[in-house]
Amino acid sequence: MAINVPIFRFLNKEQGKKIAKAFKIIKCSKGEVMLTDGEPVPGIFIVIEGAVDVYTGKFEAFLTRLEYGNTIGEMSLIENRTASASVRVAENETVLLLCKSDDFRKVLNDDPELAANFYKGAAGILSNRLRTSNNHIQTELSETKSDLQNILDDEKVIKKIGKERKEIPNVSKTSIAHLETILPMIENMKNNSPEDKEMLTQMSTSINDAIKAEAMNFERINKRVSKMQNYLDGNSKAI
Secondary structure, eight states: OOOOOGGGTTOOHHHHHHHHTTOEEEEEOTTOEEEOTTSOOOEEEEEEESOEEEEETTTTEEEEEEOTTOEESHHHHHHTSOOSSEEEEOSTTEEEEEEEHHHHHHHHHHOHHHHHHHHHHHHHHHHHHHHHHHHHHHHHHHHHHHTGGGOTTOHHHHHHHHHHHHHHHHHHHHHHHHHHHHHHHHHHHHHHOGGGHHHHHHHHHHHHHHHHHHHHHHHHHHHHHHHHHHHHHHHHHHO
C-alpha cells in the first residue's frame, strides 16, 4: 500500500511502499491533542479522514486547519527539535496515520535516494504553509482595521489586540526559522541529485530572498498593529 499525499509525491512506487510500511492507523476524537507547542514530537502524522487545527504561541492563536493529505510534525522531526505549534483534532472520527520518529528516521537513513525525494516534497509543503500563514495574518489585520471605529469603547478588544501584538515576533521567528531550515535540505538534495543542481540553486536563492522579504513584512505588520493599539488606547482614555 502506497500513501498518496503531497509530501511523498516525489517518491517512486517502491519507495512509497517502503515508507508506507512504517505507518500505523490511529482513530481520534474531537479535541484530542496531537502536538503541544514546545514539547517533543512523537512522529509524523498524516491526515486521512477528518481534520486537525493548528495553534501557535502562548495564547494559542488559530493558524490553520489541515485536512486530507496534510502532514503534521514532519518539520520538527527533520530539525530534531520540539513542536513549534500545538495541534488538536477538529472533528470526531478523524483518522490519522502515524510513523514514530525513530522509525521514520531509520527509513530515511537506510535509503538516501528516498530521503532526497522526501526532502523535495517537504520543501514544497513548507513553502505553501508559510504563504497560508502570511495570508492569515494579513487577513486578520485587515479585518481588525476595518472594525476599529465600531469597537473604540470595547476594552476587551483593546486587550486582545495587545495580546496578538505580542505574538507577531513569535510567528515571524517561526516562519523565518522554517525557511532557513530548507537551505541545508537543499544542499543535501544537490549532493543526492546532481541533475537538479541548477534548479536547486535557483530555489536556494529564492528562499534567501523570501527570508529577507518575510523579515521586512513582519516588521511592517508589527508597526501597523502598534499604531492600531496606540490609537485604541488613546480613544479609550478619551471615552
